Amino acid sequence: MQPDSEQKPRNILPDCIIPALALVFTVYYLTTITEVPWISQASAIVVSGLLLLSILAFVIRSAWRIRQHQETLQIEGTLRVLLGEGPLVGKRIALLILAIAYVWFIDSLGFTLITFIFVFSSIILLSSRDNWKTALKVSLSCSVIGYFVFIYLFKTRFPSGFIEHWLKGVL
Amino acid sequence: MIPDLSLFFGLLGEILGYWWIIIPATILGVVVGAIPGFSAANTIIILLPITLAMEPATGMIFMVALYTASRLGAGIPAILVNIPGTAGAAATPLDGYPMAVAGRGQQALAISFVSSVSAGLITTIAAIILIPWLSQVAFHLHSVEMIVIMLFGISLIATISAEDKIKGLIAGLFGLMIGYIGADVVYEAPRGTFGFLELYDKVPLIPALVGLFAISEAFVVIERSTILTKQGETHQQQAGWGPTFEGIRATLVHWKEVIWTSLLGLVIGVIPGAGAAIASFVAYQQSRLLSKTPELYGTGHIPGLIAPESANNGVTAGTLIPLLIIGVPGGATAAIMAVVLEYHGVNFGPDLFETEPLIAYGSFTTMLVTYVLLGLMILPLTRYFSHVMVVPTVYMVPVLIAFTLVGSFVPRAYVFDMGIAIIFGIIGYIARRTGYHVAAILIGVILGPLLEIYFLRALRISQGDLTTLFSSNIGNTLWVLLVLSLIIPGLKRYRSKTSVNKKQQRQ
Numbered sequence: 001m002q003p004d005s006e007q008k009p010r011n012i013l014p015d016c017i018i019p020a021l022a023l024v025f026t027v028y029y030l031t032t033i034t035e036v037p038w039i040s041q042a043s044a045i046v047v048s049g050l051l052l053l054s055i056l057a058f059v060i061r062s063a064w065r066i067r068q069h070q071e072t073l074q075i076e077g078t079l080r081v082l083l084g085e086g087p088l089v090g091k092r093i094a095l096l097i098l099a100i101a102y103v104w105f106i107d108s109l110g111f112t113l114i115t116f117i118f119v120f121s122s123i124i125l126l127s128s129r130d131n132w133k134t135a136l137k138v139s140l141s142c143s144v145i146g147y148f149v150f151i152y153l154f155k156t157r158f159p160s161g162f163i164e165h166w167l168k169g170v171l
Numbered sequence: 172m173i174p175d176l177s178l179f180f181g182l183l184g185e186i187l188g189y190w191w192i193i194i195p196a197t198i199l200g201v202v203v204g205a206i207p208g209f210s211a212a213n214t215i216i217i218l219l220p221i222t223l224a225m226e227p228a229t230g231m232i233f234m235v236a237l238y239t240a241s242r243l244g245a246g247i248p249a250i251l252v253n254i255p256g257t258a259g260a261a262a263t264p265l266d267g268y269p270m271a272v273a274g275r276g277q278q279a280l281a282i283s284f285v286s287s288v289s290a291g292l293i294t295t296i297a298a299i300i301l302i303p304w305l306s307q308v309a310f311h312l313h314s315v316e317m318i319v320i321m322l323f324g325i326s327l328i329a330t331i332s333a334e335d336k337i338k339g340l341i342a343g344l345f346g347l348m349i350g351y352i353g354a355d356v357v358y359e360a361p362r363g364t365f366g367f368l369e370l371y372d373k374v375p376l377i378p379a380l381v382g383l384f385a386i387s388e389a390f391v392v393i394e395r396s397t398i399l400t401k402q403g404e405t406h407q408q409q410a411g412w413g414p415t416f417e418g419i420r421a422t423l424v425h426w427k428e429v430i431w432t433s434l435l436g437l438v439i440g441v442i443p444g445a446g447a448a449i450a451s452f453v454a455y456q457q458s459r460l461l462s463k464t465p466e467l468y469g470t471g472h473i474p475g476l477i478a479p480e481s482a483n484n485g486v487t488a489g490t491l492i493p494l495l496i497i498g499v500p501g502g503a504t505a506a507i508m509a510v511v512l513e514y515h516g517v518n519f520g521p522d523l524f525e526t527e528p529l530i531a532y533g534s535f536t537t538m539l540v541t542y543v544l545l546g547l548m549i550l551p552l553t554r555y556f557s558h559v560m561v562v563p564t565v566y567m568v569p570v571l572i573a574f575t576l577v578g579s580f581v582p583r584a585y586v587f588d589m590g591i592a593i594i595f596g597i598i599g600y601i602a603r604r605t606g607y608h609v610a611a612i613l614i615g616v617i618l619g620p621l622l623e624i625y626f627l628r629a630l631r632i633s634q635g636d637l638t639t640l641f642s643s644n645i646g647n648t649l650w651v652l653l654v655l656s657l658i659i660p661g662l663k664r665y666r667s668k669t670s671v672n673k674k675q676q677r678q
Contacts, residue, residue: 015338015605021598022345029348029363036360039635043626044351044362047619051344058337082604088394095390099572099596103589106577115573122569126393131565138566142573150577154209154217157584158577 009072012062014081016073019055026051094125110161111151116143178528179299182536185529192229193236193537197544200240205248205256207381207578211241212503219511227515228529231508232537235491238504239291239541242447242487243549246283246480251276251559252398252567254385254575258376258617259447259483262327262455264384265610266468266475273471274399274406277557281418282473283480284549289422290433290481291488291542295535297437298488305489306496308441314629315640317442319649321622324452326657328611335606342607346615349374353620357627369587378579378588379616382595383602383609385575389568390600398567399560415553421473428474429481432458436482440489443499447483448617454482460656465663488538495523495531 026048033041065071083089102118109117120139123131150156151164152171158164186193203209215222215234222230245256250267263283270279298305312320328343352363353373364370392398399406422429432454439450458478459468468475490502498519500506509519517527524531559567579592599609633639641647 014601017601018338018345018598018605018607019341021601022341022348025345025363026348028365029351032364033360033362036355036362037358039627039630040355040358040360040362042630043623044348047344047347047351051341051348054337054340054344058341061337082601084394091393092390095393095568095572096593096597099386099576099593102573102576103586103593106580106589107586111577115577118573119569122572123565126565126568134566138570142570146574146577154214156209156217156581158580159586 009066009069011074011077011081012065012071013073013075013078016062017082019058022051023055091125095122098122098125106159108161110164111158112143112147112163112167113161115146116140119143175524175532176299179532179536182529182533183540186232186533186536186540189229189232189537192233193540193544196233196236197240197541197548200237200541201244201247201545201549203237204241204244207248207254207256207377207385207575209578209581210257210377210503211238212507213582214241215504215507215511219507222511223514227512227517228527228533230511230515231530231534234504234508234511235534235537236541238508239487239538240545242484243284243287243291243545245483246287247280247556250279250283250476251556252385252571253388254571255380257447258380259451259486260479261380261448261610261613261617262451262479263476263483265455265479266470266472269469269471270476271557271560272398272400272403274403274560275414275471276560277414277553278418278421279471279476280553280556281415281550282422282476284546284553285419285422286429286477286480287484288542288546289426289429290436290484291545292539293430294433294437294440294485294488295538295542297434298492299532299535302492302496305438305441305492308438311645312442313643313646314625314632315643315646316649317625318622318629318640319646319653320439320442320449320453321618321625322653323456323649323656324449324618325614325622326653327452327456328614338607339611342602342609342611343615346612347619347622348615349379349612350616350619351623355627356624357631367587369583369585373620374616375579375583375585375588375591376617377582378592379595380613381575381579382592382597383599383613383616385571386592386596387599387603387609389572390596391603392564393568396563397561398564404561412554414557415550418553419550422477425474425477428458428477432478432481433485436485437489439482440486440502441492442489443493443502446490446502447486449621450482450486451479452614452618454478457656460660465660488535491534491538495519495534496521 029044030048033044062071066073079089083092098118098121102114106114116139119142120135123135123138147167151158199214200211203211203214214237222233225233242259245260246263246267247256249255249260249263250271253264253268255261255263267279267283270276325343328339352370354361354371361371397404435454435457436450439453455475455478458474459465462468462474464472490500490505493499494505494509496519498509500509512530517523517530576589576592579588580586598612602609602612629639641650
């Protein structure tokens with residue numbers, strides 16, 4: 001094992017994302033409670049104060065460690081920490097886009113069809129096009145079982161599209 | 172009211188005659204408990220037309236069996252895929268999932284089932300014996316005491332973030348702030364809602380849970396071929412029935428842990444509005460505090476799995492007590508039970524145990540029967556459930572994302588909630604990649620609104636006097652216990668460090 005002094009400083013820019021999000025949200029939150037009665041503010045002010053103190057402690061600790069060359073702040077390598085390396089980067093981003101599309105289109109296409117499309121395309125994305133037969137079997141099973149269990153048996157109010165309307169008429 | 176134990180056990184034969192309703196309700200309960208969003212409360216709501224058409228006692232037996240089984244079912248995905256089926260199982264993955272990843276999923280499931288069934292049986296009988304005293308608990312615990320109980324749960328944030336306290340605090344407090352989104356309970360003033368009407372009623376819990384655990388985990392595990400580690404895969408392939416028996420044995424060895432955490436769950440369950448999530452967080456925190464090996468918690472430590480599972484099953488019997496004795500439901504499912512029974516003209520109160528013994532005593536007897544049935548039915552399935560772990564992630568991840576996202580839609584039927592799940596998924600993913608504990612964020616999101624409700628009530632009742640927080644004897648005792656529970660781990664660490672230093676100096 002190398003001695004501490006020879007170790008490469010750790011990039012802590014990715015570690016700053018959660019405190020930054022927390023800080024932005026807290027500031028926004030505090031702007032929304034300026035006109036409510038103090039009793040409604042009290043609990044949030046205490047918690048936000050503690051949160052801001054914790055973020056301050058994080059900043060001071062990081063600054064001290066940067067001075068000691070134990071940590072560093074670099075844009076380079078930040079994406080690698082967050083998304084991984086090689087084909088994983090594209091897969092993660094594409095999977096996120098597919099998940100957002102799933103939510104976006106579920107209201108218009110309905111649960112059954114959008115689940116089939118999402119599961120099929122996600123399996124192809126994560127494996128390969130050669131895997132289309134298994135992808136088809138899994139995605140068809142998911143949407144058919146999902147329809148019968150949740151919509152037909154449990155009468156769950158899942159978003160309906162033309163398939164659900166058609167099946168309702170048939171069944 | 173003096174409980175009649177002979178009547179309670181005497182009803183066993185009669186309740187067993189309802190096997191035709193208990194068995195399907197139990198199976199359904201396990202299934203809906205295991206799917207995030209499909210809680211017992213939601214399922215009973217969906218099946219209201221059926222339960223309302225039944226005789227009141229039959230309906231109650233159906234609801235109690237389903238509720239009991241759902242509590243146990245929630246632990247299954249929490250252990251196998253790091254996705255708690257309900258908020259009550261949110262502390263289960265802390266040690267259950269690391270066990271599963273290491274190829275000990277089958278053992279973890281057996282531990283979870285045996286703890287749950289034992290806790291259920293213990294607390295059901297304890298509830299019947301202690302009804303006269305337990306029914307008084309809610310009268311003595313007001314907003315001030317509840318604030319301290321919430322803080323016990325919140326202090327778990329510090330416990331689970333032992334590696335980096337500052338990061339743990341940031342995650343937990345960020346979660347608390349997110350929990351404060353929405354209109355406050357006293358003045359209905361909207362706060363931090365980004366202008367979305369859907370957030371006026373607080374951040375919905377299931378989408379937060381789905382996002383922080385399921386979605387974020389799905390994005391992390393795609394870099395592996397299965398959820399298991401290489402060592403875990405080997406372990407899993409070699410597993411026969413051995414791990415199930417090991418799990419049963421390990422739980423029985425920790426029988427004291429099962430008893431005290433389940434009784435803790437029972438007492439917390441009696442408090443209206445407290446619920447399984449608080450019980451499991453408090454039990455986990457206290458179990459770690461009292462442990463001789465606290466550093467093992469979070470790494471797949473058996474008592475760390477037993478504590479939350481016993482506590483959240485202990486809550487089940489507790490929630491029925493205020494409902495049956497004073498007509499105040501202890502939780503969401505009990506509230507729906509109240510609606511069904513009131514529809515049939517059932518009057519709650521101590522007299523119910525004399526006028527409608529099949530409903531009053533029968534509810535607890537049903538619970539007992541359901542737990543025995545669960546023990547017999549589900550333990551043999553541990554070996555097969557654990558095979559979920561070897562499903563390749565290329566198939567598991569898309570299915571998980573699709574069904575958990577839809578699960579987040581179910582409680583309120585808003586597509587908006589699916590969007591919330593994705594946002595929490597992104598936050599959870601970043602947190603996981605950068606060393607922030609997602610469970611700390613979730614504890615904040617779950618307990619934040621509850622803490623605020625009790626805080627606002629306490630201040631409202633005392634007309635803004637902050638000294639009210641220290642105005643009751645029970646509250647002050649709880650404050651002292653809270654402070655001690657925060658100080659003791661530090662003192663223990665200090666003592667062990669100094670003893671190690673002294674030993675080194677001697678050498």
